[in-house]
Amino acid sequence: MNSNHNSEKKTTDTKSNHENYRSKDDLTKKQKVAAIKKTLKSDPVDVDRLRQLAISRGGLINDELRRQCWPKLLNVNIYGISKKPENLKEHRDYNQVVLDVARSLKRFPPGMRDEQRLVLQDQLIDVIMRVLVKNPELHYYQGYHDICVTFLLIVSEDIAFALVDQLSTNHLRDFMEKTMEKTTKILSYLYPILGKANPELREFMELAETGTIFCLSWLITWFGHVLSDFRHVVRLYDFFLACHPMMPIYVAAAIVLYRQEEVLQCECDMAMIHSLLSKIPDGLPYEQLISKAGDLYLQYPPEKLEQEANLQLKKSQSITNYKKLKLSSRSQEPDSVLKARRRQKLKEQQERRLVVMNRQEHGSRLVKVTVWALTAAVGVAAYAVMYAATDLNHWWYGH
Amino acid sequence: MSQEDGEAKTEAPRNTSGTTEVFETSTTVIVEKKSQKRIFKIIVIGDSNVGKTCLTYRFCSGKFPEKTEATIGVDFRERTLEIDGESIKLQLWDTAGQERFRKSMVQHYYRNVHAVVFVYDVTKASSFENMPSWVDECDRHHLNTDIPRILVGNKCDMRDKAQIATNVAQKFADSHNMPLFETSAKDDSACDHVDAIFMTLAHKLKNSKPMMSPKLAGMVKNRVINVGKSRDGRRLSQSRESENEKDMCGC
Ligand SMILES: Nc1nc2c(ncn2[C@@H]2O[C@H](COP(=O)(O)OP(=O)(O)O)[C@@H](O)[C@H]2O)c(=O)[nH]1
Numbered sequence: 001m002n003s004n005h006n007s008e009k010k011t012t013d014t015k016s017n018h019e020n021y022r023s024k025d026d027l028t029k030k031q032k033v034a035a036i037k038k039t040l041k042s043d044p045v046d047v048d049r050l051r052q053l054a055i056s057r058g059g060l061i062n063d064e065l066r067r068q069c070w071p072k073l074l075n076v077n078i079y080g081i082s083k084k085p086e087n088l089k090e091h092r093d094y095n096q097v098v099l100d101v102a103r104s105l106k107r108f109p110p111g112m113r114d115e116q117r118l119v120l121q122d123q124l125i126d127v128i129m130r131v132l133v134k135n136p137e138l139h140y141y142q143g144y145h146d147i148c149v150t151f152l153l154i155v156s157e158d159i160a161f162a163l164v165d166q167l168s169t170n171h172l173r174d175f176m177e178k179t180m181e182k183t184t185k186i187l188s189y190l191y192p193i194l195g196k197a198n199p200e201l202r203e204f205m206e207l208a209e210t211g212t213i214f215c216l217s218w219l220i221t222w223f224g225h226v227l228s229d230f231r232h233v234v235r236l237y238d239f240f241l242a243c244h245p246m247m248p249i250y251v252a253a254a255i256v257l258y259r260q261e262e263v264l265q266c267e268c269d270m271a272m273i274h275s276l277l278s279k280i281p282d283g284l285p286y287e288q289l290i291s292k293a294g295d296l297y298l299q300y301p302p303e304k305l306e307q308e309a310n311l312q313l314k315k316s317q318s319i320t321n322y323k324k325l326k327l328s329s330r331s332q333e334p335d336s337v338l339k340a341r342r343r344q345k346l347k348e349q350q351e352r353r354l355v356v357m358n359r360q361e362h363g364s365r366l367v368k369v370t371v372w373a374l375t376a377a378v379g380v381a382a383y384a385v386m387y388a389a390t391d392l393n394h395w396w397y398g399h
Numbered sequence: 400m401s402q403e404d405g406e407a408k409t410e411a412p413r414n415t416s417g418t419t420e421v422f423e424t425s426t427t428v429i430v431e432k433k434s435q436k437r438i439f440k441i442i443v444i445g446d447s448n449v450g451k452t453c454l455t456y457r458f459c460s461g462k463f464p465e466k467t468e469a470t471i472g473v474d475f476r477e478r479t480l481e482i483d484g485e486s487i488k489l490q491l492w493d494t495a496g497q498e499r500f501r502k503s504m505v506q507h508y509y510r511n512v513h514a515v516v517f518v519y520d521v522t523k524a525s526s527f528e529n530m531p532s533w534v535d536e537c538d539r540h541h542l543n544t545d546i547p548r549i550l551v552g553n554k555c556d557m558r559d560k561a562q563i564a565t566n567v568a569q570k571f572a573d574s575h576n577m578p579l580f581e582t583s584a585k586d587d588s589a590c591d592h593v594d595a596i597f598m599t600l601a602h603k604l605k606n607s608k609p610m611m612s613p614k615l616a617g618m619v620k621n622r623v624i625n626v627g628k629s630r631d632g633r634r635l636s637q638s639r640e641s642e643n644e645k646d647m648c649g650c
């Protein structure tokens with residue numbers, strides 16, 4: 001409605017990429033639209049079914065459907081939204097919010113008239129401030145505005161507020177602590193996930209002391225800050241809204257893994273790897289990345305990684321000097337460089353073979369993805385979304 | 400074989416730090432030591448919205464960015480300079496201004512930095528008043544005073560809105576033993592000046608010689624360097640350090 005983005009218009013360019021990943025169980029777009037509409041009409045709405053549709057290929061398809069589905073996914077009653085209070089400007093974070101919103105031009109559709117954009121920017125400030133005023137325990141972070149603008153481009157100001165309000169006390173709660181300790185903790189899951197999927201990649205990135213800041217904005221903006229194509233942003237939001245709050249870090253891992261060859265060919269140096277990874281190239285196959293993230297989540301769920309993540313957190317604070325030493329001694333030996341190169345070449349060959357295999361095997365692979373969509377939607381994710389309000393931290397870290 | 404040699408000599412953008420390049424052919428392995436290109440890490444810090452992103456962008460791309468965004472975490476930009484026949488790479492780490500990022504995230508980037516650029520906004524008093532806490536933070540990360548530091552007052556193009564007098568900023572800079580530059584990331588005529596500021600740092604880093612780049616040193620007698628609109632509108636000029644409180648940033 002507010003948005004000039006049309007999810008349906010331009011899917012042809014990416015379609016061919018995803019074609020490989022379509023199973024015979026996948027619905028066509030038309031079928032899916034019908035399925036979503038039917039689900040919305042059920043009374044009460046079958047939210048689990050909606051989650052499943054939000055996760056599976058294509059997500060919620062278009063912005064019109066998102067407008068109706070997102071409130072349901074977040075269990076928000078759009079008829080009981082509290083009035084806008086008066087005192088929004090008095091909040092401690094007001095000035096920072098204004099500065100950040102003023103600089104958020106890139107988030108609006110390129111064709112939008114200035115007057116319209118300015119109206120939306122004012123609304124954006126109000127949406128953010130309403131949440132902050134209503135929940136004094138929440139702290140604004142730079143990047144929060146990137147999340148809020150995504151909602152504002154799909155639904156009206158009032159509903160955007162209600163959705164973001166709900167999200168902020170659930171999925172985003174940990175980002176909005178006074179400090180970023182918990183955010184850092186979530187980031188610390190990245191290397192354990194990478195390590196399970198590709199130990200060599202993990203070792204390489206750790207040796208370079210890459211850290212996790214390159215994907216900080218991915219995580220805390222749900223990729224809203226880094227993706228230039230709004231259609232990809234909302235597709236990911238469909239996915240995240242239906243899933244466990246940790247899912248963004250699994251998508252981050254899927255993206256890094258997707259680019260593993262580039263990383264391994266990079267100089268083993270923090271700056272080089274940081275700058276390579278922090279920019280997400282255009283045209284990544286998001287449907288593929290989403291199912292990869294789902295696979296990773298199922299194989300290595302957060303509770304299984306928790307110990308390792310804690311270890312990672314400690315390590316990143318104390319072992320850096322040791323690593324530096326190791327790195328410098330290593331780069332002095334032509335031998336080890338040589339070995340690394342050889343390993344790399346071997347790896348590349350293996351990878352090429354794997355890609356071929358994947359293509360041949362994608363039938364069975366997709367069965368797995370479909371099964372995953374079901375279990376994640378009905379089981380774990382539904383639980384997280386519906387019961388997270390009071391129990392989130394316990395649920396994440398308590399096991 | 401000759402092909403590989405050629406390749407080794409051409410710029411390999413991802414492998415420039417003087418590490419050993421290995422080229423493998425079917426029968427032989429050539430290990431070639433590349434000439435060292437020195438890399439210097441510079442961290443840019445200061446309050447949110449003072450223009451850190453614009454300044455680093457201006458220096459690395461020669462342009463004022465049309466649409467900047469709030470920096471989340473740490474952004475990376477770099478530029479290679481030729482100084483006295485030596486290629487030097489400056490890596491600029493552009494940091495988020497919001498306090499929460501500094502506390503737990505930015506630490507990682509303080510390690511191994513070769514220089515620090517403090518930035519404030521001449522039109523915003525609070526951004527200057529917060530400078531001591533930025534300097535403190537820097538100290539806390541064990542960046543001893545051997546590391547070159549400079550203070551940059553940005554947005555001098557808005558001369559009528561300036562809130563921080565040059566001599567006040569100068570006093571602060573002196574007390575922390577760093578030079579002060581007043582400039583504008585936005586003003587196209589100050590482009591050379593932004594360059595010169597970073598060049599100055601590069602020279603300092605390269606030679607550990609006196610702080611000023613020769614280009615500036617020739618022009619500068621007093622300590623503060625301003626963006627002056629000289630007659631041709633491009634050259635740097637230097638206005639005398641003013642004792643007059645009202646002489647806001649001299650631009
Ligand atoms: N007039 C003027 N505006 C500037 C200048 N440098 C930056 N800005 C503006 O100040 C705002 C903040 O700049 P930014 O580089 O994002 O600040 P940062 O938060 O320190 O990185 C943006 O709206 C810029 O357009 C300058 O030299 N002059």
Ligand SMILES: [Mg+2]
Pocket residue numbers: 451452453468469470493494495496
């Ligand atoms: Mg910035």
